Amino acid sequence: MIVEATGLHKAFGSTKVLDGVDLHVAEGTVFALLGPNGAGKTTTIRILTTLSRPDLGSVRIAGYDVVREATKVRGVISLTGQSVALDDQQTGRENLVMIGRLMHLGRPAARRRATDLLERFDLVDAMKRRVKTYSGGMRRRLDLAMSLVSQPRVIFLDEPTTGLDPSSRTTMWDAIKDLVSSGTTIVLTTQYLEEADRLADRIVLINGGKVAASGTTDALKSQVGGDRLDLRFAVEADVARAVALFDAPRGTDPLVLGIPSDGSADHLHRVLDDLRIAGVPVVKVSSHRPTLDDVFLSLTTTDRTPVQV
Amino acid sequence: MTTTAVHGGARNAVSDSLTMIGRSIRLSRRNVDTLVMSIVLPLLMMSLFVYVFGGAINTGTQYINYVVPGIILLCTGYGAASTAMSVADDMTSGMIDRLRSLPIRSSAVLTGHVVASVARNLLSTTVVIGAAIxxxxxxxxxVTDWVLAAGLLLLYVLALSWLAAGLGVIAKSVESASTLSFLMLFLPYLSSAFVPTNTMPSFLHAVSENQPITPVIETVRGLLTGTPIGNTGWIALAWCVGLLTCSFTFAAWLFRRRTHG
Incomplete structure (x- = not known):
């Protein structure tokens, strides 16, 4: 385990932000910390990256303790925070060389590294321009490039795609996948289930400062039930007949029945055929993919109570 | 390609500071508006005092010879005030987190800003003295007088720059940093910079006699134009060293407090 966090607690004044978080990340994998705003994602990342100290609990990164061996930890990690951290009045290249120098590469090595990264992130044409002239997507790319200067073993990305347009988001996802293929460990936070799904090997769902669920993407999805077909009927008698037909539990809306689905056209055909053969008229069919909201709903409506503040 | 590097140690501490100094100087150089203003404003003030008010102010000497040391200190205030703003900018943007997650002594960021401030002041002071001549x-x-005056001014600039850096650390935004540093721009007016203090009402006279700027100005004036210095040289030195020690400690302590959450 390259990241090993146990029993993290953190409070700001009387506000409990983390209430016993455990995380284990295997080297070379992508780990997603998924949760809504205010769940404690950023606080966790700040503790893991030595920027903040836990009140209780401990973290080891690559075997080094984040509090007692902060400098050693900083030598093997990099952080890309939520807000882009670049000097607007320096050029893209100057920004990269500066980080290289601060990572104690010699001047020629820092320059070589900057050139490599500018090529890799398609910023060569803009490298001599000041960052203030860059577009939002270019700034994000340069920001990610800044975290790669030191060739870190663990890269922390705090909401790397929040606020990006769909095409920049895809570019960012590709860049992240590239990193994984070179063996780097990635810990990212996100509010989007889809993003975690696309990128992560393991997901930890965090809510109200506690781990609400953890596992592989598939395991988590099966926990919330995966895709669903919602069938709307005209009268409740029809709903009752459909319940018998598919053996599905009723939902909150008395005229709607949700059926677990694999999302395929085949399954939709079978369901509609079954209804036609049984002579149950269906008014409307919609397919439904689980969202982060569903995940939380299903996890918080069970036995978990939110943290008292 | 893998590059391994060793972190920590005195040599890296020096190289980190040099990198951050290079950065801050580059940023100052490109922040043309601020740089120009920090030179133009003191020049305007000097013209205003020499040509507009100066004729009516009786200092017993040529007024320009009296006012130049004051203008130099005023100039320093402007230079230092922009330090508070650039530090605040780093502290309130994501930059400070990026720097702190690197294996460096993150206070090098303050060192960078302070040294750049000294460099900016060196430039503006030279221009102001040139224009004054x-x-x-x-x-x-x-030559000895010039060296002594330059040394005292250097200490004063350093003290003010560290104070500004500290204000930049506690400021919640760039705007509030600029407000906080207003005091540094205001103090020279309550000193012997522009008029002899014995012309002021008695309570102001007491304030201006017992604030750091008056002895610094009197000493620089004495060194450059030969007015009597007496023991003000030592008082000025004590103020500067004391102020420097306090403001450095203040800035470093605030920085640690603000960055260890």
Whole structure:
């Protein structure tokens, strides 16, 4: 385990932000910390990256303790925070060389590294321009490039795609996948289930400062039930007949029945055929993919109570 | 390609500071508005005092010879005030987190800003002295006097820059940093910079006699134009060293507090 966090607690004044978080990340994998705003994602990342100290609990990164061996930890990690951290009045290249120098590469090595990264992130044409002239997507790319200067073993990305347009988001996802293929460990936070799904090997769902669920993407999805077909009927008698037909539990809306689905056209055909053969008229069919909201709903409506503040 | 590097140690501490100094100087150089203003404003003030008010102010000497040391200190205030703003900018943007997650002594960021501030002040002071000589300022200082004056001003600039850096650390935004540093721009007016303090009402006279700027100005004036210095040189030195020690400690302590959450 390259990241090993146990029993993290953190409070700001009387506000409990983390209430016993455990995380284990295997080297070379992508780990997603998924949760809504205010769940404690950023606080966790700040503790893991030595920027903040836990009140209780401990973290080891690559075997080094984040509090007692902060400098050693900083030598093997990099952080890309939520807000882009670049000097607007320096050029893209100057920004990269500066980080290289601060990572104690010699001047020629820092320059070589900057050139490599500018090529890799398609910023060569803009490298001599000041960052203030860059577009939002270019700034994000340069920001990610800044975290790669030191060739870190663990890269922390705090909401790397929040606020990006769909095409920049895809570019960012590709860049992240590239990193994984070179063996780097990635810990990212996100509010989007889809993003975690696309990128992560393991997901930890965090809510109200506690781990609400953890596992592989598939395991988590099966926990919330995966895709669903919602069938709307005209009268409740029809709903009752459909319940018998598919053996599905009723939902909150008395005229709607949700059926677990694999999302395929085949399954939709079978369901509609079954209804036609049984002579149950269906008014409307919609397919439904689980969202982060569903995940939380299903996890918080069970036995978990939110943290008292 | 893998590059391994060793972190920590005195050599890296020096190289980190040099990198951050290079950065801050580059940023100052490109922040043309601020740089120009920090030179133009003192020049305007000097013209205003020499040509507009100066005729009515009786200092017993040529007014320009009297006012130049004050203008130099005013100039320093402007230079330092922009330090508070650039530090605040780093502290409130994501930059400080990026720097702190690197294996460096993150206070190098403050060192960078302070040294850049000294460099900016060196430039603006040189321009102001040049302009003053063109306007008729006639110092009668020896080389030793110049060196002593420069040394005292350097200490004063350092002290003010560290104070500004500290204000930049506690400021919640760039705007509030600029407000906080207003005091540094205001103090020279309550000193012997522009008029002899014995012309002021008695309570102001007491304030201006017992604030750091008056002895610094009197000493620089004495060194450059030969007015009597007496023991003000030592008082000025004590103020500067004391202020520097306090403001450095203050800035470093605030920085640690603000960055260890």
């Amino acid at each position: 063109a306007m008729g300022f006639r110092p009668n200082a020896t």
